[in-house]
Amino acid sequence: MRGLFITLEGVDGAGKSSHTEWLADYFRSQGRTVLLTREPGGTPVGEKLRAIVLHEPMHAETEALIMFAARREHLAQVILPALARGEVVVSDRFTDASFAYQCGGRGLPEARLEILERWVHEATQPDLTLLFDVPDEVARARLAAARSPDRFERESQDFFERVRAAYLRRAERHPERIRVVDGTRSLAEVRATVAAIVGALG
Ligand code: TYD
Numbered sequence: 001m002r003g004l005f006i007t008l009e010g011v012d013g014a015g016k017s018s019h020t021e022w023l024a025d026y027f028r029s030q031g032r033t034v035l036l037t038r039e040p041g042g043t044p045v046g047e048k049l050r051a052i053v054l055h056e057p058m059h060a061e062t063e064a065l066i067m068f069a070a071r072r073e074h075l076a077q078v079i080l081p082a083l084a085r086g087e088v089v090v091s092d093r094f095t096d097a098s099f100a101y102q103c104g105g106r107g108l109p110e111a112r113l114e115i116l117e118r119w120v121h122e123a124t125q126p127d128l129t130l131l132f133d134v135p136d137e138v139a140r141a142r143l144a145a146a147r148s149p150d151r152f153e154r155e156s157q158d159f160f161e162r163v164r165a166a167y168l169r170r171a172e173r174h175p176e177r178i179r180v181v182d183g184t185r186s187l188a189e190v191r192a193t194v195a196a197i198v199g200a201l202g
Contacts, residue, residue: 001032001086002086003082003083003084003085003086003087003088003089004027004032004083004087004088004089004127004128004201005079005083005089005091005124005125005126005127005128006023006088006089006090006091006126006127006128006129006130006198007090007091007092007093007094007096007126007128007129007130008020008023008090008091008092008093008129008130008132009093009094009096009097009100009129009130009131009132009167009178010131010132010133010134010167010183011100011134011136011139011160011163011164011167012139012143012152012153012160013134013138013139013140013141013142013143013146014132014133014134014139014183015132015134015142015183015190016092016130016132016183017092018187019130019132019190019191019194020036020090020092021036022191022194023090023194023198024036024088024090026195026198027088027090027198032087032088033085033086033087033088034087034088034089034090035078035082035087035088035089035090036090036092037074037078037079037089037090037091037092038091038092038093039067039070039071039074039091039092039093039094039097040053040054040066040067040070040071040093041070041074042070042073042074042077042078042079042091043070043073043074043077043078045070045073046070046071046073046074049066049069049070049073050070052066053066053067053070053151054150054151054152055150055151056151057151060102060106060107060108061108061112063102063106064098064102064106064108064112064113064116065116067097067098067102068098068116068117068119068120071094071095071098071120071121072120074091075120075121075124079091079124080124083124091126094126094129095113095117095120095121096129096131096167096170096178098113098116098117099113099166099170100163100164100166100167100170101152101163101166103166104162104163104164104165104166104167104169105152105155105159105160105162105163105166125177126177127177127201128177128179128197128198128201129174129177129178129179130179130181130194130197131167131168131170131171131178131179131180131181132181132183132190133164133167133168133180133181133182133183134182134183134184135164135184136157136160136161136164138183138184139160139164140157140160168180179197181193181194181197
């Protein structure tokens with residue numbers, strides 16, 4: 001069976017994490033083996049890089065390079081082997097997050113990240129990306145209820161508006177891959193939408 005690579009994206013508080021387990025169960029019920037993973041992280045080296053990048057102040061380019069360093073390891077150790085075994089890989093974030101946060105949020109030129117993207121995974125792109133989209137007020141209200149914030153979650157409203165806009169621009173540019181899901185609706189409605197999208201994957 002052909003491997004399937006699905007990524008979940010959205011601003012912090014968009015609700016993507018509420019859907020990872022459900023999505024995994026959906027594919028398991030179809031007899032598929034599912035590998036759930038996340039970025040930054042997903043490997044022992046990647047999780048160490050995650051702890052650094054989420055909590056230590058650093059230059060925006062250092063941040064971008066760490067995201068792609070962790071991603072290189074993630075692809076080599078986890079994603080590519082699982083796809084080669086024909087599994088369904090569901091990753092909580094991938095390269096679209098770098099374009100949204102490091103370009104949209106931090107203001108790095110997209111051309112820089114395009115170089116890293118080609119270097120790290122030119123031949124591999126997700127088969128499907130679900131972009132959970134919510135307005136800033138909704139994301140903020142959800143985050144306020146959550147545990148202690150990391151470096152990104154402490155950013156300003158402006159930052160998140162830029163991240164959201166960058167995600168939506170990317171969805172416009174890759175309509176065949178990125179599906180925007182309205183994350184303000186009820187969990188049941190969001191799930192029905194997601195089920196319809198993944199059901200159409202074939
Ligand atoms: P997140 O999925 O929000 O983790 P959690 O739900 O545990 O808080 O990811 C952590 C943060 O990393 C998130 O704020 C976005 C940021 N990030 C980037 O800035 N660039 C990237 O390339 C990736 C993968 C994540």
